[in-house]
Amino acid sequence: MIPEFGHYALILALCVAIIQGVLPLLGAHQGRREWILLARPAAQSVFLLLAIAFFNLGWSFYTNDFSVLYVAEHSNSQMPLIYRLGAVWGGHEGSLLLWVFLLSTWTFLVAQLSKSLDEFMVARVIGVLGLVLTGLLLFVLLTSNPFERLLPAAQDGRSLNPLLQDPGLVFHPPMLYMGYVGFSVAFAFAIASLLSGRLDAAWARWSRPWATAAWVFLTLGIALGSWWAYYELGWGGWWFWDPVENASFIPWLVGTALLHSLAVTEKRGGFKSWTVLLAITAFSLSLLGTFLVRSGVLTSVHAFATDPKRGIFILIFLVLVVGSSLTLYAWRAPKSTLGGKFSLTSRETFILLGNVFLVVSAASVLLGTLYPLLIDALHLGKISVGPPYFNSVFVPIMVPLLVLMGIGPWTSWKNSDLLAVIKRLWIAALAAVIAAVLIPFVMGEFTWLSSLGFLLAFWVIASGVMQIIRQAKIGKATRSFMGMQCAHFGITVFVIGVTMVGAYQEEKDVRMLAGESVTVGGYQIQLQGVSAVPGPNYKAMQGTFLLSRNGTLEATMYPEKRSYFSSTMPMTEAAINVGLTRDIYVSLGEELDDKAWAVRVYYKPFVDWIWAGCLLMGLGGVLAMSDKRYRMKLRKAAV
Amino acid sequence: MKAKFLIPLLLFMVLVGFLAVGLNRDPQEIPSPLVGKQAPAFELPQLADPKKNFSPESMKGQPWILNVWASWCVACREEHPVLVELGKLQVAPIIGLDYKDKREDAMTMLALQGNPYLLSAFDANGRVGIDYGVYGVPETYVIDKAGVIRFKHIGPITMAVLNQKILPLLGELK
Numbered sequence: 001m002i003p004e005f006g007h008y009a010l011i012l013a014l015c016v017a018i019i020q021g022v023l024p025l026l027g028a029h030q031g032r033r034e035w036i037l038l039a040r041p042a043a044q045s046v047f048l049l050l051a052i053a054f055f056n057l058g059w060s061f062y063t064n065d066f067s068v069l070y071v072a073e074h075s076n077s078q079m080p081l082i083y084r085l086g087a088v089w090g091g092h093e094g095s096l097l098l099w100v101f102l103l104s105t106w107t108f109l110v111a112q113l114s115k116s117l118d119e120f121m122v123a124r125v126i127g128v129l130g131l132v133l134t135g136l137l138l139f140v141l142l143t144s145n146p147f148e149r150l151l152p153a154a155q156d157g158r159s160l161n162p163l164l165q166d167p168g169l170v171f172h173p174p175m176l177y178m179g180y181v182g183f184s185v186a187f188a189f190a191i192a193s194l195l196s197g198r199l200d201a202a203w204a205r206w207s208r209p210w211a212t213a214a215w216v217f218l219t220l221g222i223a224l225g226s227w228w229a230y231y232e233l234g235w236g237g238w239w240f241w242d243p244v245e246n247a248s249f250i251p252w253l254v255g256t257a258l259l260h261s262l263a264v265t266e267k268r269g270g271f272k273s274w275t276v277l278l279a280i281t282a283f284s285l286s287l288l289g290t291f292l293v294r295s296g297v298l299t300s301v302h303a304f305a306t307d308p309k310r311g312i313f314i315l316i317f318l319v320l321v322v323g324s325s326l327t328l329y330a331w332r333a334p335k336s337t338l339g340g341k342f343s344l345t346s347r348e349t350f351i352l353l354g355n356v357f358l359v360v361s362a363a364s365v366l367l368g369t370l371y372p373l374l375i376d377a378l379h380l381g382k383i384s385v386g387p388p389y390f391n392s393v394f395v396p397i398m399v400p401l402l403v404l405m406g407i408g409p410w411t412s413w414k415n416s417d418l419l420a421v422i423k424r425l426w427i428a429a430l431a432a433v434i435a436a437v438l439i440p441f442v443m444g445e446f447t448w449l450s451s452l453g454f455l456l457a458f459w460v461i462a463s464g465v466m467q468i469i470r471q472a473k474i475g476k477a478t479r480s481f482m483g484m485q486c487a488h489f490g491i492t493v494f495v496i497g498v499t500m501v502g503a504y505q506e507e508k509d510v511r512m513l514a515g516e517s518v519t520v521g522g523y524q525i526q527l528q529g530v531s532a533v534p535g536p537n538y539k540a541m542q543g544t545f546l547l548s549r550n551g552t553l554e555a556t557m558y559p560e561k562r563s564y565f566s567s568t569m570p571m572t573e574a575a576i577n578v579g580l581t582r583d584i585y586v587s588l589g590e591e592l593d594d595k596a597w598a599v600r601v602y603y604k605p606f607v608d609w610i611w612a613g614c615l616l617m618g619l620g621g622v623l624a625m626s627d628k629r630y631r632m633k634l635r636k637a638a639v
Numbered sequence: 640m641k642a643k644f645l646i647p648l649l650l651f652m653v654l655v656g657f658l659a660v661g662l663n664r665d666p667q668e669i670p671s672p673l674v675g676k677q678a679p680a681f682e683l684p685q686l687a688d689p690k691k692n693f694s695p696e697s698m699k700g701q702p703w704i705l706n707v708w709a710s711w712c713v714a715c716r717e718e719h720p721v722l723v724e725l726g727k728l729q730v731a732p733i734i735g736l737d738y739k740d741k742r743e744d745a746m747t748m749l750a751l752q753g754n755p756y757l758l759s760a761f762d763a764n765g766r767v768g769i770d771y772g773v774y775g776v777p778e779t780y781v782i783d784k785a786g787v788i789r790f791k792h793i794g795p796i797t798m799a800v801l802n803q804k805i806l807p808l809l810g811e812l813k
Contacts, residue, residue: 326648377660589751
């Protein structure tokens with residue numbers, strides 16, 4: 001009965017979502033207060049109903065109810081409990097349920113935290129979210145019902161793809177989806193303000209913390225995914241420009257542009273129509289990402305079930321949501337007023353420039369991702385676009401962006417004395433040049449590319465440090481200022497990590513017998529032996545390696561090669577010795593003849609800085625959101 | 640309504656057009672003009688030993704499989720274990736076409752993940768790939784005794800494709 005309850009809750013949620021999507025919007029349009037007041041209770045009920053549905057699916061996994069098709073396909077009784085629960089979103093149907101559940105969670109939060117906002121605005125925002133929710137719930141119920149029964153029930157389940165049986169699965173999708181879906185709130189605020197014709201600074205003030213929260217989740221979600229790929233897939237890379245990775249990265253780039261543009265709209269009333277467009281675009285790209293992943297129009301390592309019926313449904317949904325939003329935009333945005341005037345040397349100009357670079361980079365990634373599809377649709381053949389395209393197009397756009405990041409925060413709104421700023425920044429420039437020369441020298445090899453990476457990173461760091469000192473002196477180091485600096489430092493830490501790994505990583509593939517050793521990056525790795533070890537739902541060959549440096553033992557490492565009972569494919573479980581300035585990565589390959597093993601070892605300097613940088617970015621977002629001055633302003637504006 | 644505010648909508652409409660067309664085309668399975676035709680001839684150095692050459696001519700008289708792969712290709716790694724399984728079955732020789740790759744990277748991948756190939760031809764600049772109309776890596780061709788391409792699969796071969804298409808076809812061709 002439990003799955004039926006879940007199914008029933010899902011259907012009820014659809015009914016209430018329709019009410020949530022229609023009545024408050026009509027009420028706000030016609031000024032009918034009783035309909036406006038429906039918005040909050042409707043949002044709360046949908047949240048409750050979807051929580052029940054979600055919990056029931058989780059229960060079916062927990063109790064190994066293999067009469068539910070989705071459970072039978074993605075779980076089996078031997079799987080550890082944590083992965084059985086993670087498997088709730090390990091497949092298509094469940095991950096969509098997660099999507100709608102999180103959307104209703106965001107809506108619920110809006111309903112709870114908007115007590116001080118104008119009732120009309122709240123009704124419109126919740127109404128727009130209700131419409132989006134309705135479309136997605138229809139999608140779930142009509143094409144991807146997770147509660148479908150399998151009669152007679154299966155003896156045991158088919159199990160989850162071994163690649164997904166990892167703690168990464170438990171955290172990565174919810175985090176990523178929180179970000180994806182979170183842009184729906186900024187989107188709903190934008191649509192609500194277009195509908196009301198009140199495209200003003202207050203709107204930006206309201207949506208800013210929501211957009212920041214979504215951005216934080218997306219940042220952390222992408223970072224988790226990248227880290228997961230790094231340690232689980234056993235290839236030692238951290239980003240593959242896979243279509244699905246890109247699908248999450250493109251909204252991130254646009255979302256980053258949105259955060260900056262929102263600042264201008266809030267503080268100066270400028271860029272209104274541009275900010276609205278970014279808010280619409282960020283969410284549209286999240287939907288497009290869902291379409292790309294779920295419809296199977298692109299081949300990808302992530303492509304799960306592909307079913308053209310689903311693709312058509314999402315495409316129609318996409319057309320309705322994005323098409324109507326952009327039509328509304330074309331109709332209403334021209335009426336928005338211009339903000340305060342600003343000169344070429346103002347902060348507005350720098351943010352605009354940064355925005356242009358971010359949007360261009362997002363467009364170039366989008367083009368690369370869709371290019372195979374475009375070429376195919378034009379009957380020009382089929383091609384695949386690989387990392388070389390993305391690296392050669394994307395990286396150069398980031399160079400001017402980092403240069404701007406060192407100057408932009410120094411400028412003031414409206415107009416600033418750029419000459420004075422540049423005069424002050426010579427110290428930062430000097431520090432950057434010294435770092436650019438010195439670090440490659442210390443690392444033992446000079447390459448222009450790595451030197452450029454350090455130059456840019458230290459340029460931003462030095463400029464940031466100088467600015468923090470200045471702001472602290474005059475007592476103006478507010479949380480939102482520190483949040484901005486923290487996020488920018490995150491970028492530099494990330495850039496340092498990428499540069500170090502790109503230029504100085506060492507990789508060796510060797511054939512090893514027990515007792516033999518190999519040297520990478522000044523470390524000796526010795527194979528002790530390989531033995532068979534059992535796992536809960538797999539058996540593994542486990543290697544024992546001694547990691548030492550200059551004769552002192554630092555760690556013992558145990559890479560595994562697993563064969564899951566449910567799958568024919570062996571899985572590589574690399575062993576990673578993590579350090580602040582380097583990772584040592586050992587993965588066990590095939591058993592060769594006469595007891596020798598193929599072994600791959602990596603020395604990856606500063607690789608963890610890549611994810612540490614992302615963490616700092618996320619932390620910066622959290623700091624900015626928690627700014628007291630900012631929250632007081634929010635309340636004042638709402639009265 | 641100012642025209643410039645319509646630009647986003649127009650761009651989106653163009654995108655939707657492409658997506659709609661793309662949806663009706665399966666990226667995995669496209670009828671190839673090559674199916675039913677003679678496999679294009681070529682002569683390439685072998686991966687393991689650049690001094691030796693390989694030409695499809697030498698495979699005449701038995702059905703064989705041509706698999707286009709590369710060490711940089713993520714999907715190929717996914718496919719690799721399936722190929723290793725297929726290799727163990729010994730139903731037909733598998734020839735690799737290592738596409739736009741670096742020799743040492745390719746050798747490494749085979750050493751680490753197992754080598755299902757009788758041998759691999761090394762197509763450094765992708766010239767042969769063009770003759771075969773390679774859309775993306777991996778791709779797999781089944782070629783019969785007379786050197787005619789009988790089947791082409793784009794994207795990684797899964798166990799299902801192997802069991803339902805490739806193995807029955809090889810059975811027929813024997």
